[in-house]
Amino acid sequence: xxxxxxxxxxxxxxxxxxxxxxxxxxxxxxxxxxxxxxxxxxxxxxxxxxxxxxxxxxxxxxxxxxxxxxxxxxxxxxxxxxxxxxxxxxxxxxxxxxxxxxxxxxxxxxxxxxxxxxxxxxxxxxxxxxxxxxxxxxxxxxxxxxxxxxxxxxxxxxxxxxxxxxxxxxxxxxxxxxxxxxxxxxxxxxxxxxxxxxxxxxxxxxxxxxxxxxxxxxxxxxxxxxxxxxxxxxxxxxxxxxxxxxxxxxxxxxxxxxxxxxxxxxxxxxxxxxxxxxxxxxxxxxxxxxxxxxxxxxxxxxxxxxxxxxxxxxxxxxxxxxxxxxxxxxxxxxxxxxxxxxxxxxxxxxxxxxxxxxxxxxxxxxxxxxxxxxxxxxxxxxxxxxxxxxxxxxxxxxxxxxxxxxxxxxxxxxxxxxxxxxxxxxxxxxxxxxxxxxxxxxxxxxxxxxxxxxxxxxxxxxxxxxxxxxxx
Amino acid sequence: xxxxxxxxxxxxxxxxxxxxxxxxxxxxxxxxxxxxxxxxxxxxxxxxxxxxxxxxxxxxxxxxxxxxxxxxxxxxxxxxxxxxxxxxxxxxxxxxxxxxxxxxxxxxxxxxxxxxxxxxxxxxxxxxxxxxxxxxxxxxxxxxxxxxxxxxxxxxxxxxxxxxxxxxxxxxxxxxxxxxxxxxxxxxxxxxxxxxxxxxxxxxxxxxxxxxx
Numbered sequence: 141x142x143x144x145x146x147x148x149x150x151x152x153x154x155x156x157x158x159x160x161x162x163x164x165x166x167x168x169x170x171x172x173x174x175x176x177x178x179x180x181x182x183x184x185x186x187x188x189x190x191x192x193x194x195x196x197x198x199x200x201x202x203x204x205x206x207x208x209x210x211x212x213x214x215x216x217x218x219x220x221x222x223x224x225x226x227x228x229x230x231x232x233x234x235x236x237x238x239x240x241x242x243x244x245x246x247x248x249x250x251x252x253x254x255x256x257x258x259x260x261x262x263x264x265x266x267x268x269x270x271x272x273x274x275x276x277x278x279x280x281x282x283x284x285x286x287x288x289x290x291x292x293x294x295x296x297x298x299x300x301x302x303x304x305x306x307x308x309x310x311x312x313x314x315x316x317x318x319x320x321x322x323x324x325x326x327x328x329x330x331x332x333x334x335x336x337x338x339x340x341x342x343x344x345x346x347x348x349x350x351x352x353x354x355x356x357x358x359x360x361x362x363x364x365x366x367x368x369x370x371x372x373x374x375x376x377x378x379x380x381x382x383x384x385x386x387x388x389x390x391x392x393x394x395x396x397x398x399x400x401x402x403x404x405x406x407x408x409x410x411x412x413x414x415x416x417x418x419x420x421x422x423x424x425x426x427x428x429x430x431x432x433x434x435x436x437x438x439x440x441x442x443x444x445x446x447x448x449x450x451x452x453x454x455x456x457x458x459x460x461x462x463x464x465x466x467x468x469x470x471x472x473x474x475x476x477x478x479x480x481x482x483x484x485x486x487x488x489x490x491x492x493x494x495x496x497x498x499x500x501x502x503x504x505x506x507x508x509x510x511x512x513x514x515x516x517x518x519x520x521x522x523x524x525x526x527x528x529x530x531x532x533x534x535x536x537x538x539x540x541x542x543x544x545x546x547x548x549x550x551x552x553x554x555x556x557x558x559x560x561x562x563x564x565x566x567x568x569x570x571x572x573x574x575x576x577x578x579x580x581x582x583x584x585x586x587x588x589x590x591x592x593x594x595x596x597x598x599x600x601x602x603x604x605x606x607x608x609x610x611x612x
Numbered sequence: 613x614x615x616x617x618x619x620x621x622x623x624x625x626x627x628x629x630x631x632x633x634x635x636x637x638x639x640x641x642x643x644x645x646x647x648x649x650x651x652x653x654x655x656x657x658x659x660x661x662x663x664x665x666x667x668x669x670x671x672x673x674x675x676x677x678x679x680x681x682x683x684x685x686x687x688x689x690x691x692x693x694x695x696x697x698x699x700x701x702x703x704x705x706x707x708x709x710x711x712x713x714x715x716x717x718x719x720x721x722x723x724x725x726x727x728x729x730x731x732x733x734x735x736x737x738x739x740x741x742x743x744x745x746x747x748x749x750x751x752x753x754x755x756x757x758x759x760x761x762x763x764x765x766x767x768x769x770x771x772x773x774x775x776x777x778x779x780x781x782x783x784x785x786x787x788x789x790x791x792x793x794x795x796x797x798x799x800x801x802x803x804x805x806x807x808x809x810x811x812x813x814x815x816x817x818x819x820x821x822x823x824x825x
Contacts, residue, residue: 375722379745419719422743426752 150347150355152249153283154292154337156224157195159299160216160247162238163229163254164199166207171253172229173207174301175289179227180208182296183304187329190305191296198223216245223247227289227299232256232267235285239271243278250275251299252285258343259286268345275346287342288318291325293335294361300340309334310363311442312356314349316341316370324439332583333439336361348373350381357385364446366438367393372420379427386428390445390606393429394438395420428609430602437598440588444599447586448564450607451532455481456600457525458506461513462539465570466506469537469593478601480505487528494520511541515548522552526560533564533603535596540571546578554585564603568596615819617657617702623797624814627790629783631814635703640684649705651675654683655816656691658699667694673706707815709808710765710772714784716746716791716800724791726784728756730765731804738762748788753781775807783812797821 159179165172174184179197182190199207202214213219216226216238226247228238232254242250252271257264268285275282283290289300293308306325311333315321318340328335336359339352349367356362365385372378382391395417424431430445432438456478460466470480488503496517502508507525509517518536525531538549546569557565567582567589569575582589590596615623617636624631636657637643656669664670668690671683684701691699711731719725722745729741742759744752757766757777768774783805791797799820806815 372721375719375745379722416719416721418743419722419725419745422725423722423745426745 149281150249150351152224152281153251153290153299153339153347154297154355154359155295156249156297158198158219158221158223158225159193159195159297160198160200160219160223160226161229162200162216162226162242164201164204164207164210164212165229166201166204170229171301172201175227175229175253175299176210177208178289178298178300178302178305180210182298184301185304187304189293189307189329190298191293193298194296196221216241216247219245224249225299226250227253228285229253229301232264232285236267236270236274239274239280242280243274246278247280249281249283251283251287251289252342253287253289253301254284255286257285258345268343272345282346283339284342285345286318288321288340290340291335291338300338302338304329306338307332307334308336310336310361310446311366311439312337312339312352312359312362312364313366313368313442314339314341314352314356315368316344316349317368318342320368320435324435328439331439332580333443336363344373350378353381353385353391357388362389364442365389365391366442367391368438369393369395370397375423379423382424382429383427386609390442390602391429392432392438392441392445392602393424394432394435395424430605436595440590440595440599441602443586444564444566444588445602445606448566448588448599448603449562450610451564451600451604452562452607453530453532454479454604454608455530456533456535456604457481457483457528457531458535458537459509459518459521459525460506460537460539461509461511461518461541461544462537462570463502463506463508465537465539465568465593466502466508469535469568469597470506472594472597473535473600476597476601478597478604481528481531483507483525484528484530487524490524490527491521494524496520511539512543514543515545515552518549519552519555522556522565523559526556526563531563532607533566533600535566535568535593535600537568537570537593537596538575540569540574546571546575547581550578550581550587553582553587557585557587564600566590566596566599566603568593613820613822614659615821616659617700620817620819623790623794623819624817627786629786629790629802629814630811631817632704632707637701637703640681643703648677648680648703651706652680653704653706653815654680654687655702655704656687656699657702658691658696660694660696660698704815707806707808707813708773709806709813710775711804712775712780712807712812713741713801713803714787714805715802716787716797718798719745724788726756726788726791728784729760730762734760734762734765746788746791748784750781750785753784756784757781773808776809776811779810779812780807783807783814794821 161176163172164176179193198219199210199212201212204212257268291298298305356365498510588599651673654671713729715727724746727743729735734740740761742756765772801818802814
């Protein structure tokens with residue numbers, strides 16, 4: 141299916157003009173209230189990222205006069221004009237009748253928040269089939285049911301009952317768990333992470349992971365995709381789509397359900413050797429996906445891949461003002477297959493001649509500038525090392541000594557980023573309180589910074605793998 | 613259903629997978645006039661026997677007719693004790709080289725999965741294997757060889773002779789082709805496929821599938 145068509149297909153969800161909340165509620169602890177408030181104000185909790193939705197919002201509730209100052213309508217059929225998107229938050233038993241009204245109103249997309257479908261058994265499964273039939277006839281696309289909703293910060297759209305609007309950014313996050321999204325958003329505000337889109341997949345009876353991937357492939361705001369997955373219905377189809385999408389945009393995946401307690405007894409040796417998560421991992425690697433081991437890695441890798449260029453080849457340099465920190469980082473790199481490039485004679489000669497190096501500086505990779513390094517020494521070292529052809533990226537470590545200049549060191553990194561746009565730079569500002577401001581400066585400029593050099597190595601490894609995948 | 617020796621060999625032949633010179637017999641009288649390739653291996657083929665080695669039904673390095681007679685009688689005694697009546701004997705030439713395991717299983721999410729590892733403790737104890745979803749490309753096969761921890765063994769290490777990697781890649785490609793084409797086959801073990809500098813020989817194949825399909 142051509143990409144632009146998929147783009148159009150999900151447009152009613154991510155860039156609608158008019159949204160109806162069917163099941164808007166007065167009860168402040170209900171999802172129906174949360175969704176309406178999120179659309180009207182940008183979020184349930186107060187946050188400076190919240191923006192009211194620019195398009196029209198309609199509250200549907202036959203028993204209420206008005207909610208949050210919004211006049212309520214009895215049915216979606218009473219809405220004047222076109223409705224692109226309906227968010228359904230009613231009891232699952234009346235979802236089919238609400239769907240029929242949406243069909244009559246020619247609604248283009250519905251997000252069914254309500255639970256009580258396939259996840260509860262046969263009765264719910266039947267209800268899913270019923271609404272799918274209505275949707276197929278009326279050409280309505282469905283996200284959910286049993287989901288949290290979606291968010292599109294760049295479009296001021298929060299059609300969910302999540303805590304608030306996340307920061308606008310370039311990572312699309314699709315999750316098979318809605319609850320996880322709640323926590324990720326809260327945490328992303330602290331971390332300065334932004335999103336191009338967030339979507340909760342729910343039971344995925346119609347719009348599936350693969351549809352979201354194809355949409356994100358063509359979305360201008362998305363530079364990397366983060367996926368949280370519990371399971372797949374059609375592995376072959378997923379592989380086909382993921383392989384195509386990952387040629388254009390990096391995909392990072394975190395898969396849960398990795399330990400298999402009740403593995404079926406199988407009749408062959410091979411059967412016993414290939415556990416379910418092993419097979420998932422093999423499949424993911426075959427389509428160029430980056431596998432995250434935990435939540436931190438999922439977003440750290442996605443952020444890094446979104447904003448830093450891929451490594452042309454495997455071979456990087458560590459620049460540090462602390463010998464121990466440099467060796468620690470080198471150990472991590474070696475452990476995960478990140479190669480350290482040897483400094484060339486020319487590079488060392490330039491550093492020697494600069495007159496700014498400490499007499500005891502290391503002259504090799506990891507390049508230890510010694511503890512009293514000021515920003516000038518960092519600046520010369522970063523520039524000289526990046527000039528060396530077979531250096532494909534650098535990790536800059538800063539330990540906080542009394543004379544260290546965190547802000548100026550960060551500026552040296554930013555200058556280098558402009559001068560060498562094709563070589564990734566990852567920093568490891570080891571510290572906390574006293575480095576906070578400079579870390580914020582780095583983060584605001586999309587330099588991946590990690591207090592822990594291990595994480596810097598993981599991020600660099602992702603960029604090396606990305607380069608390898610793109611080379612084919 | 614475990615495919616019998618005849619069907620197994622037919623399938624290997626169809627996909628140009630090499631197997632050792634083999635003589636199938638039910639009792640010793642049948643082979644009195646046959647030329648036997650010593651040193652040879654004697655095995656039992658039966659639907660009732662899944663793990664031959666564990667039951668002591670594999671005899672290696674047989675050097676003479678006398679020894680073959682003795683081992684056959686030993687096997688018959690074990691089979692009698694286990695009350696297994698439907699079986700035949702397989703006699704194979706001995707192939708020297710490194711014991712590799714390659715196999716296939718059917719996964720409900722992704723379909724046919726190809727698994728590769730080095731035989732013995734590497735697979736049995738350390739589960740040192742690499743895998744890919746079929747169909748495989750040549751590039752996948754080469755990567756698979758490089759992904760196991762014990763990959764250095766493939767270049768020759770102590771008692772393990774170096775293996776012909778091209779032939780091993782070739783065998784993986786053939787297994788992938790077999791897996792994709794023979795829809796009725798659900799699981800395969802080539803355990804071992806012996807690989808030396810000259811080539812790869814499937815010494816023991818266990819193929820599970822629907823024989824009538």
